Amino acid sequence: MEMEKIILTGDRPTGKLHLGHFVGSLRRRVELQNSGQFDKIFVMIADAQALTDNADNPEKVRQNVIEVALDYLAAGIDPEKTTIFIQSQVPELAELAFYYMNLVTVSRVQRNPTVKTEIKMRNFEQSIPVGFFCYPVSQAADITAFRATTVPVGEDQAPMIELTREIVNRFNNIYGETLVEPEILLPDNAACMRLPGTDGKAKMSKSLGNCIYLSDTAKEVAKKVKSMYTDPLHLNIDDPGHLEGNCPFIYLDAFSTDEHFAKYAPQYANLDEMKTHYTRGGLGDGTVKKLLISILEETLAPMRERRAQFENNIPMVYDILRRGSIEAREAAAKTLDEVRSAMRINYFSDTELIKAQSEKYKK
């Protein structure tokens, strides 16, 4: 039998999803879901992982589980095609993580660049919660429990996938071929990889207050785009403009297609032609921003509509999550059975064990 193609991916429910999430992975997930090329797709709301650095704020995690679920559904994740589930409702994942911890050294996790940055950002210094420190290992459990072959995520998650592959190899080496080695699927261009915030600084991030949320109103989106950082040297329309760090252009890199140009700016065949005009001089930031607003609205308006429909039926959203979690648990339990027998801890399902031990102790 050919190996099944399976996707597992997810997000921590610590805030509403924004455009960075959308171009970084959410948009791709919807495309992959609709491509029909995958046998199974799991999207996980990683509440247990969110708790690793929010132990004292469980209500925040609880509120954001539903926010993220609504963002998923609004973006076009279809529960008929994709299993959406909540991490904590699949306890097999915690069990698997516990076994994987024996296969990873402390120094290996200490070298993880994403964990390093997060420790700095959170000022953990000497008070890193053990659970937080171990989350990359638990992420390997999330991925492998579902036998995922493909993990569509942003670039910051690459060290986690790398660690997962190491754990899979080590496990298979010690206990025999049991686990599947996953591949990462990264966004297609630099703008999508690291969408800057509207202030032009670092990545879009809730703590920096520079986000455009998928759930923002048209008015909020327009206001945020109009206030975007552009080129501080481009004072008059006729001045030559610079593209580097110029937010509206980076967003156009991430969002615009030639069809958008045909529809909203037919004087340019594509983004490159518009960029040339801007660098030459004679194109105002306002015009660029207006185009960006139209393009963003083409994506966001249908999402707003779908979100409103689901907001009108919250019990149904919880039901989608409940059914998804049951299905995910069944899939993970199957892998755990195989893991337990590979690890020789399947005492009660191994019919040979009692017989063999009886022989051994026979007088």
Ligand code: TRP
């Ligand atoms: N670490 C991811 C994030 O920060 C969430 C996550 C948890 C995840 N487990 C995963 C992503 C497994 C992909 C695969 O959003």
